[in-house]
Amino acid sequence: MSVEAIEEKLRSLESESGRLDLDAGRRREITDQVISYAERFLSALPTMPTYNHVLKPGSGIEEHRIGDEPESLAVLLKLFADHVDAPGLNPASGGHMGFIPGGGLYPSALGDYLAAVTNRFSGLFRAGPGAVRLENLLVDWMKELLGYPESAAGTLTSGGSVANLAAIVTARDPLSSKDYHRAVVYTSSQAHESVFRALRVAGMSEATVRHVAVDRQCKMEPGDLDRQIERDRADDLLPWLLVASAGTTNTGVIDPLESLAQIAARHKLWFHIDAAYGGFFMLVEESRRALRGIADADSIVLDPHKGLFLPYGCGCVIVRQGQKLYDAHHGTADYLKDFETGAAGRSPSDYSMELSRHFRSVRMWLPLKLLGLAPFRAALEEKLYLARWFWERIVEVDGFECLGYPELSVATYRYVPASGSPNDFNRRLMDAVQKDGSIFLSSTIIDGEVYLRMCALSFRTHLDHVRQALDLVVTLARKLEQA
Numbered sequence: 005m006s007v008e009a010i011e012e013k014l015r016s017l018e019s020e021s022g023r024l025d026l027d028a029g030r031r032r033e034i035t036d037q038v039i040s041y042a043e044r045f046l047s048a049l050p051t052m053p054t055y056n057h058v059l060k061p062g063s064g065i066e067e068h069r070i071g072d073e074p075e076s077l078a079v080l081l082k083l084f085a086d087h088v089d090a091p092g093l094n095p096a097s098g099g100h101m102g103f104i105p106g107g108g109l110y111p112s113a114l115g116d117y118l119a120a121v122t123n124r125f126s127g128l129f130r131a132g133p134g135a136v137r138l139e140n141l142l143v144d145w146m147k148e149l150l151g152y153p154e155s156a157a158g159t160l161t162s163g164g165s166v167a168n169l170a171a172i173v174t175a176r177d178p179l180s181s182k183d184y185h186r187a188v189v190y191t192s193s194q195a196h197e198s199v200f201r202a203l204r205v206a207g208m209s210e211a212t213v214r215h216v217a218v219d220r221q222c223k224m225e226p227g228d229l230d231r232q233i234e235r236d237r238a239d240d241l242l243p244w245l246l247v248a249s250a251g252t253t254n255t256g257v258i259d260p261l262e263s264l265a266q267i268a269a270r271h272k273l274w275f276h277i278d279a280a281y282g283g284f285f286m287l288v289e290e291s292r293r294a295l296r297g298i299a300d301a302d303s304i305v306l307d308p309h310k311g312l313f314l315p316y317g318c319g320c321v322i323v324r325q326g327q328k329l330y331d332a333h334h335g336t337a338d339y340l341k342d343f344e345t346g347a348a349g350r351s352p353s354d355y356s357m358e359l360s361r362h363f364r365s366v367r368m369w370l371p372l373k374l375l376g377l378a379p380f381r382a383a384l385e386e387k388l389y390l391a392r393w394f395w396e397r398i399v400e401v402d403g404f405e406c407l408g409y410p411e412l413s414v415a416t417y418r419y420v421p422a423s424g425s426p427n428d429f430n431r432r433l434m435d436a437v438q439k440d441g442s443i444f445l446s447s448t449i450i451d452g453e454v455y456l457r458m459c460a461l462s463f464r465t466h467l468d469h470v471r472q473a474l475d476l477v478v479t480l481a482r483k484l485e486q487a
């Protein structure tokens with residue numbers, strides 16, 4: 005092909021490909037449309053159902069196949085409204101009190117917008133020194149909040165599950181694969197399922213997993229842990245990893261971290277704390293007492309998209325001896341030589357599996373700086389009191405019984421019917437709450453018994469929502485009892 009022909013070809017391609025780079029007028033136009041969509045969504049939010057049970061949910065999406073022809077934004081936003089925002093769970097709603105609620109702070113959306121438009125490379129210091137410093141500033145703040153030493157290092161991840169994986173891989177790194185079959189992991193029946201998944205993904209399927217006994221509040225029993233470790237040692241096994249929860253997903257209780265840390269230290273186990281749910285309660289003075297010992301772990305996981313109310317897509321792992329996180333994750337590549345950082349800054353890509361990555365610090369930094377910490381503290385303390393209010397109220401209602409007083413922001417309760425199986429009744433009650441949809445609650449199983457949970461963690465959940473939840477559960481229980 006002649007150079008002239010190539011240029012001719014390029015001119016024609018450029019006129020087509022140039023459409024990817026929108027001009028200012030078009031940018032303005034679509035930005036305005038998206039912002040008015042978001043504003044309509046946010047103003048309708050208080051009256052939208054929290055859970056919308058529909059047949060064939062979201063199926064309209066597949067009718068619009070990906071193809072060459074452009075479609076108008078108005079059509080796409082309508083599609084989004086009808087088939088994405090309508091069906092299923094609405095996690096942005098203050099009525100979401102099931103599972104562990106997420107958040108969706110508005111300034112985070114703007115942070116994501118800035119991050120995406122500027123698209124700074126946040127993996128390597130030389131490429132994005134400011135972007136890397138922004139992330140390290142946040143990690144350092146979390147280290148200080150939890151009481152970790154200067155030598156700790158961490159990184160922002162996509163969520164808590166991936167952060168648990170990073171911690172477990174770091175704990176595994178010094179083990180020889182010849183010892184995997186002798187390795188023993190200690191945790192409880194209350195550990196989050198991602199811990200077990202992470203063990204498998206980390207190649208530790210051969211390891212033995214021991215469930216340490218839990219007390220009536222579902223907290224790990226240190227005495228039982230100690231005995232199991234001793235027995236395993238005597239059997240020539242290799243006690244390796246202890247995983248505690250600082251805020252269990254089921255009932256929101258905190259394992260006895262201080263005692264567990266002492267046992268782990270005595271037996272030289274890696275001590276990991278999964279604080280994806282409860283870690284940010286360190287911002288609340290009175291919860292700091294309940295979380296004593298949180299600084300004694302070898303690694304810890306936090307979930308800013310839970311406890312800091314960020315939109316989904318932001319977890320964090322911190323390792324006490326930061327060098328170990330680096331050793332387990334850093335890489336080298338010939339084409340990256342220009343970007344090796346030395347001491348100038350810790351590059352997130354040296355501390356995680358990600359190289360090119362979401363510039364996710366902006367979504368966390370912007371709301372924290374724009375609003376200051378005080379409203380975050382107040383919102384978390386409010387969640388503690390909401391769970392207490394719900395517990396105090398429901399425990400007084402005839403027929404209801406509760407598990408222990410909430411330690412964080414989960415209240416666990418069930419209805420005991422005059423006759424018939426309590427489990428069947430509570431399953432039907434849960435189903436009726438979810439079909440109603442005005443608020444969303446979820447259930448769990450403890451020692452074979454079905455319990456209902458109320459977890460307050462959304463920044464939008466206030467007393468009115470919790471009152472509504474109480475009224476709904478009580479009304480539906482009465483209805484079912486009479487049916």
Ligand SMILES: *Cc1c(COP(=O)(O)O)cnc(C)c1O
Binds near residue numbers: 164165249278280
């Ligand atoms: C939510 C949660 C996880 C998993 O975190 P994701 O961000 O959903 O991946 C792990 N552990 C606990 C205790 C959790 O509550």
